[in-house]
Amino acid sequence: MGFPRRPTVVVYNKSGNGNGDAATSPQKSTKTVEDTVVFPADDDNLCVVDPLCGGTLMKAQHLGDFMKLPKYNNPMLDDEAYGAVGHFIDPDDVVPQTVVHNINKPLSTNLFLRAGPRAQVHFHPNEVKAAIVTCGGLCPGLNTVIREVVMTLWGRYGVRKILGVKNGYRGFYAENLIELNPEVVDGIHRRGGTMLGTSRGGSVTAKIVDAIEYRGINHVYIIGGDGTQKGALAIHEEARKRGIKLAVAGIPKTIDNDVDIIDRSFGFDTAVEEAQHAINAAHVEATSTPLGVGLVKVMGRHAGFIAMHSTLSSRDVDLCLIPEVPFFMDGPGGVIEYIESKLALNNHVVIVIAEGAGQEQVQSHVSGTDASGNKLLADCGLWLATDMKEKFKARGQEICLKYIDPTYMIRAVPSNAADNVYCTVLAQAAVHAAFAGYTGFMVGPVNGRHAIIPIDVATQTSSSVNPQDRMWARLMASNGQPSFAKKGGVQKKK
């Protein structure tokens, strides 16, 4: 069953009647989603609820929500790739957040606007001055996204003023911007890292928006993770307060894959593939010596996705330790006992640990945060290596442990084929949505279809491995590792 076209929508202000009961005072409108123009009483974000198809539409803000906008035909109407075949998106098409439903229960899910080019846009190409910035840690695919944003702005929409912000948020006000065009970005996708540079910290919203205003920038493409997207939201809110016509487009980036709502983040696939080299080496080392232990530490501050997927794809990993699943070392049912049993059986064992795992057990002098406010973590891999060696020695067993830390190697490489395709779709979707007048949004795949997601919705929570989810069960089924549930391991399902 398809969604009906052009539903009547009900627009309401989240603050509702002041009692938090938003749905009791809706302002009815018969306009389509993109035509809807509402001037809210306060600065609270808008949502659109109760479309005919059911569910709750989490509508990204539109510049038309708070200013009068001109309308233009999309320059791509004459484009061979789009116009000729009519690939424009019905502005009322939506993507549901959950696709698995029970036939005995009412259908209830969040809906996001479908990403893609609109026939009508609210920026004239000559008027657009775009800026692109990359923030936070590196991730495979950053250069591909930069290239595709430039190519789409330049080639499909005819924009000629495109600027690159150097070294993250602080580059808006502390560095000269660089001009970007197809020649400058030619071939950059073959290199790892970001041609613009990146940094942590420095997201002083007022200074950034001052610089944006001063330079006459009206599109910003902000490529970064959860922290970056919070910064993008702050920029959007400040621009809105100042009444600036500024489209703030977020493109989610994080090697840890911890951005909520989207299926996965770009570069993750490449990172998992890259981690295989380290795991293979650990396996070769471990199987080439008596009582061989191969230990690999991968990134994953609060989310163990890289460790989980690397383990699942490798099949040589006996034990995967992630931040979301507590474990204990000693006594019956503990890690040491499990490793001992594996060594007795196979004479070798391979372990993958995510950098945020077991932090509460690590004795360390590391404290404080990085420049972005992220908690600094102790090296759990080194701790585990030392702890295991000591404990086996005390039992009269000399294990031969090789510790491999490929941390930066898995994120400093160029993106693989699948990630390159993904980056292309993301970048194009961001440009289409900005031209269509959306702002304060992030683009990304939701159940395989690209959507426009309000940043405030996307940054409410971070994504992490759910040990009750079937993926973790699949891992345990695949390598047979225990749950370490005895001493307060995996929490009981509520």
Ligand SMILES: Nc1ncnc2c1ncn2[C@@H]1O[C@H](COP(=O)(O)OP(=O)(O)O)[C@@H](O)[C@H]1O
């Ligand atoms: N809550 C926040 N509000 C505004 N800016 C933030 C916030 N958290 C992080 N930032 C900024 O976003 C940028 C990247 O954040 P960081 O956490 O390092 O990486 P990531 O975006 O990949 O999570 C930094 O410049 C940082 O100052």
Ligand SMILES: O=P(O)(O)OC[C@H]1O[C@](O)(COP(=O)(O)O)[C@@H](O)[C@@H]1O
């Ligand atoms: O040493 P750096 O550059 O701060 O990066 C290390 C951190 O970056 C991460 O890859 C996450 O980076 P982001 O928050 O930028 O996505 C973590 O896994 C890791 O702790």
Ligand SMILES: [Mg+2]
């Ligand atoms: Mg982050």
